[in-house]
Amino acid sequence: MADRTFLDWPFFEDRHRALAEALEGWCDTNLPVDHSDLDAACRDLVAALGQGGWLTHSGGDNLDVRTLCLIRETLARHDALADFAFAMQGLGMGAVSLFGSDAQREWLERTRAGEAISAFALTEPGSGSDVANTATTAERVEGGYRLTGEKTYISNGGIADLYVMFARTGEAPGAKGLSAFLMPADTEGLSVAERIDVIAPHPLARLRMEGAFLPDEALIGKPGDGFKLAMSVLDVFRPTVGAAALGMARRALDEAMARVTERQVQGAPLASLQLVQGHIADMALKIDAAALLVYRAAWTKDQGAPRVSREAAMAKLYATEAAQEVIDAAVQLHGGDGVRHGEKVEELYREIRALRIYEGASDVQRLVIARSVLG
Numbered sequence: 001m002a003d004r005t006f007l008d009w010p011f012f013e014d015r016h017r018a019l020a021e022a023l024e025g026w027c028d029t030n031l032p033v034d035h036s037d038l039d040a041a042c043r044d045l046v047a048a049l050g051q052g053g054w055l056t057h058s059g060g061d062n063l064d065v066r067t068l069c070l071i072r073e074t075l076a077r078h079d080a081l082a083d084f085a086f087a088m089q090g091l092g093m094g095a096v097s098l099f100g101s102d103a104q105r106e107w108l109e110r111t112r113a114g115e116a117i118s119a120f121a122l123t124e125p126g127s128g129s130d131v132a133n134t135a136t137t138a139e140r141v142e143g144g145y146r147l148t149g150e151k152t153y154i155s156n157g158g159i160a161d162l163y164v165m166f167a168r169t170g171e172a173p174g175a176k177g178l179s180a181f182l183m184p185a186d187t188e189g190l191s192v193a194e195r196i197d198v199i200a201p202h203p204l205a206r207l208r209m210e211g212a213f214l215p216d217e218a219l220i221g222k223p224g225d226g227f228k229l230a231m232s233v234l235d236v237f238r239p240t241v242g243a244a245a246l247g248m249a250r251r252a253l254d255e256a257m258a259r260v261t262e263r264q265v266q267g268a269p270l271a272s273l274q275l276v277q278g279h280i281a282d283m284a285l286k287i288d289a290a291a292l293l294v295y296r297a298a299w300t301k302d303q304g305a306p307r308v309s310r311e312a313a314m315a316k317l318y319a320t321e322a323a324q325e326v327i328d329a330a331v332q333l334h335g336g337d338g339v340r341h342g343e344k345v346e347e348l349y350r351e352i353r354a355l356r357i358y359e360g361a362s363d364v365q366r367l368v369i370a371r372s373v374l375g
């Protein structure tokens, strides 16, 4: 059983502790799910998380970042695909939660109930970290915009009911000339160009827009606000990526603890060897340090800080990098079984990797931190 003493930290209120306990029970009953049909598994997970009431926390007027983090941490510890399903409902609708019009917010009822699946479409074949290089255009036409271009590595691509799409409207060069749009998946001119398979499979796709028309009401916020809006969404959701990594790291430590106490080497459990104890100590230390940074960022945002870019970057950078190290140590302590398909630590080893890349790669987080430190 993963360490839960962190719930006593002053970052949390009793409502958070109650939620964590209730979610633990839900996970024990409902997770893990069978991943063999990925699309079906994700649709079922979104529906189940909606029915369980957990998705009410994924979007809306007052996003509570500590709650988002606790849910992601707990789900990721049980089943990374469940965390993915929850996280994308939040990230996908983040721009609508923070900046959407009343009409756009009507979609939140469906995503929060698990009746519609959302996605966040920023990355392109020619621009990932370098958002300023976005090439997709939104051309102004009578009554709206026509979007043309490609988006790639879009989570939920192919199964989403709606996408928040970022495109160049050209108010200024670079990042200041982007806008965000709410695009239903059945919009004419939008298609799935390719489904993408990755080491830890999730629904993922490259999307193509060929003059896809959106009415004026699809614009989220003001023209030219796209980059600012995307960064505000990431301020909320980057600490939650750290939280997911934390959940995976806690699970890896649990698996390692079970292994080293049971596995006999030289007539005694592995855990009796001091070098092994050293690994366990390092893993526990990294987990606590990651948790402190994650919940510091979440608490700071929940106290009303308008931007928490530095705290969010520190949380995401440290927690994802530390989780990779913790999981790697757990694989090592499992010996040959650690790299065997079907072993939990082998699954975690694949699952953690992309978290150091998406929503701002680790080096991009370092840049954010350095900019803040150097002023």
Ligand SMILES: Cc1cc2nc3c(=O)[nH]c(=O)nc-3n(C[C@H](O)[C@H](O)[C@H](O)COP(=O)(O)OP(=O)(O)OC[C@H]3O[C@@H](n4cnc5c(N)ncnc54)[C@H](O)[C@@H]3O)c2cc1C
Pocket (backbone or CB within 6 Å): 119, 120, 121, 122, 123, 127, 128, 129, 130, 152, 153, 154, 155, 156, 198, 204, 354, 357, 358, 359, 360, 361, 362, 363, 364, 367
């Ligand atoms: C599983 C998965 C899911 C994803 N889901 C989504 C999604 O739902 N929506 C979405 O829009 N995108 C998504 N992405 C895309 C993801 O956000 C990008 O892959 C990421 O931003 C990196 O962009 P890139 O792949 O173009 O790499 P590049 O931008 O080419 O960067 C490659 C590497 O170069 C280094 N680097 C880049 N810029 C700098 C810099 N300024 N300083 C120092 N080093 C730098 C970093 O090490 C980086 O990892 C997903 C990606 C994956 C793998």
